[in-house]
Amino acid sequence: MLVCWMLLAGCGDGNTSDDRQARVKPEKLPGQLTYQRFCFSCHASGAAGAPRMGDMAAWAPRIEKGEDALIESTIQGIPPGMPPRGMCMQCSDEELAATVRFMLNVSR
Numbered sequence: 001m002l003v004c005w006m007l008l009a010g011c012g013d014g015n016t017s018d019d020r021q022a023r024v025k026p027e028k029l030p031g032q033l034t035y036q037r038f039c040f041s042c043h044a045s046g047a048a049g050a051p052r053m054g055d056m057a058a059w060a061p062r063i064e065k066g067e068d069a070l071i072e073s074t075i076q077g078i079p080p081g082m083p084p085r086g087m088c089m090q091c092s093d094e095e096l097a098a099t100v101r102f103m104l105n106v107s108r
Helices: 002-010 017-024 032-043 056-065 067-076 093-107
Strands: none
Touching: 032 093, 056 067, 056 093, 067 093
16 A cells, blocks of 8 residues: 555656746736726627727727827726726826736737
């Protein structure tokens, strides 16, 4: 019995638990977590007129305004559909900017 246990204990893929965790939980891109927590509900469905992620035609006129204008619109909000800060009142301006950049990169 002890021999069987020793043989099984030696089996494995050679990866440490840290290696396995890295594969299971990949790091998110900057802005991705904020998008998933606060922006997804509208920008995945197009609710309240929000441009859908990946919809290049919907994003094109917004992209033409420039990244800085989009970041400012995110911070200030765009009535009636886009609330200020995308409802992420605890997000810093830098976090919101990273989220805008993440969304733009996916939508180009």
